[in-house]
Amino acid sequence: MKPDDRRQLMMEMLMETGSAAIEELSVRFGVSKMTIHRDLDELEQAGLLRKIHGGASIQSSPQFESDFRYRERIAADEKRRLARHAARLIEPGQIIIIDDGSTAGALAGYIRDLRPLTVITNNLGVIIQLAPVAGINVISLGGLYSSKFNGFFGVNTQEALRSLRADLAFLSSSAVNGNAAFHQDQEVVQTKRQMMKSAEKSYLLVDHGKFGKSALHFLTRLDGFQAVLTGDELDAPYAAALREGGITLETIGGDAAGDIA
Known part of the structure; x- marks a missing residue:
């Protein structure tokens, strides 16, 4: 799977769950934890999620607002x-x-x-x-x-x-x-x-x-x-x-x- 496709699927998963653990994402997409970290770094830099201890979240925080697709739900x-x-x-x-x-x-x-x-x-x-x-x-x-x-x-x-x-x-x-x-x-x-x-x-x-x-x-x-x-x-x-x-x-x-x- 291409990195862009994998990251898109990660975002779709987070739209449903709100957050996910590194281990969970690694197993789900069949790649190393290091690869997941790189994917999450890219998505965080784009303002689409925030990395948290052991995983990532799309839920709002004082400095991060969620994607509109998640908020609509x-x-x-x-x-x-x-x-x-x-x-x-x-x-x-x-x-x-x-x-x-x-x-x-x-x-x-x-x-x-x-x-x-x-x-x-x-x-x-x-x-x-x-x-x-x-x-x-x-x-x-x-x-x-x-x-x-x-x-x-x-x-x-x-x-x-x-x-x-x-x-x-x-x-x-x-x-x-x-x-x-x-x-x-x-x-x-x-x-x-x-x-x-x-x-x-x-x-x-x-x-x-x-x-x-x-x-x-x-x-x-x-x-x-x-x-x-x-x-x-x-x-x-x-x-x-x-x-x-x-x-x-x-x-x-x-x-x-x-x-x-």
Whole structure:
């Protein structure tokens, strides 16, 4: 097997399992542990995984964000609930922004009938889903494409955002700690901040597993959002602390009705 093919299969395996041991990979692919180490070094250098003691992981850490394909599988039902609820905040005729996150990106499946609508996004998945829909104008933000985030970032993306204005922005974040949101990637942070500046109101969509975690870069205080939307699986202490801090928190249950405070 060619090294590139083996590394691709390793990534597909990690998409399913989240992590794997050196010994496990060596047996699975029939190569030496030294070869596995070299493969993992290459994949880590490309930003696709992180090496850990005795193996590799694609799971998020304070300095590493997972590949979008892995993130889409985590808390998938909860993310759909949040997206369905967020879609109810949108009125036909509005201009909205959707970021690269898997949670905010799930909105695309619930707004196809909210026409006419203009959608500004750097999320390639959203662009592909909505571009063919009559009555929805998609403004695709240019920039450098990131296969890891399946979106566009950089100077061109931010310049395009500065020239645009929207009614609502829907953002995701990889970590919420205290009354602030964080992310591992500096360019992602800069793009999300500009999206908030370009919108009259912003909403944060984040699954309950992101609370109590932190990441390398501060994104923004939570009071910068009109509301924070999460699943009703959120631990009560986190919810109470946010509400006591004056944050508008909506916990969305299976009926997607939401509990607002």
